[in-house]
Amino acid sequence: MKLKDKSTIISNIVKYSERSILITFDANHQLFSLDWLLQKRSWLLDNISDKLLQVNSTYNSLLVTYNFTINDFYGEKVALRQLLLNANEPYNLGFRSVIIPTCYDDEFSIDAKEFEHKKELSKQDLIRLHSGQSYRVHFIGFLPGFPYLSQVKKDLYLPRKSQPRPKISAGSVGIAGRQTGIYPVNSPGGWQIIGQTPLCLFDAKELKTFLKAGDTIRFKPINRNEYDEIKAEIQLDINFQNRFVDES
Structure with a gap:
């Protein structure tokens, strides 16, 4: 089976509020998993922490909340997309058993x-x-x-x-x-x-x-x-x- 282009894993990026952006992913993409999503969350927190208040995950999305009002949504959207697609470094997130x-x-x-x-x-x-x-x-x-x-x-x-x-x-x-x-x-x-x-x-x-x-x-x-x-x-x-x- 041919692997889908990884760029197609991002389904949509929309402005959610004046300080937040919602990124939705294709949960049926071969690359997508819970671990993959949480790794991308950590990647964002590590790489643009100076701009963020928090990043919240759901089943197939990330809600990115900034510490400022988003005036240039298009610029932030492009930056987020590139950052996520270039995030190749594997993370050991230390998942626990409870x-x-x-x-x-x-x-x-x-x-x-x-x-x-x-x-x-x-x-x-x-x-x-x-x-x-x-x-x-x-x-x-x-x-x-x-x-x-x-x-x-x-x-x-x-x-x-x-x-x-x-x-x-x-x-x-x-x-x-x-x-x-x-x-x-x-x-x-x-x-x-x-x-x-x-x-x-x-x-x-x-x-x-x-x-x-x-x-x-x-x-x-x-x-x-x-x-x-x-x-x-x-x-x-x-x-x-x-x-x-x-x-x-």
């Missing part, structure tokens, strides 16, 4: 019956399928610390609720369509809730998120006693949860 201890007990898996009725999955099958694979964190969004993860197995596909709940508890693990995710704070939400983790995904005091784009995570089933023990340890010292992270 275990997410998750309690799937009935009080936390409040939508397990939805999977039983609509997908003909027993509670045991639901847990086995959800915890039986690894996921990548594609980006953090929606809420501070909310991870958007690579897709679940097809048997777990279930659309979000037509009527969102007024409150989902922090740590709730949910599924919406092909996605699975974790609510980092108490919030309204329409995802199908299947469990809860005692980990703190967003430290409001330090304004830090626990997970990062590029992380590989795996959900590990735990019982209620283990859940309570881990939660108590984290309340005493939030750094306790770092034991679930492998930096190597």
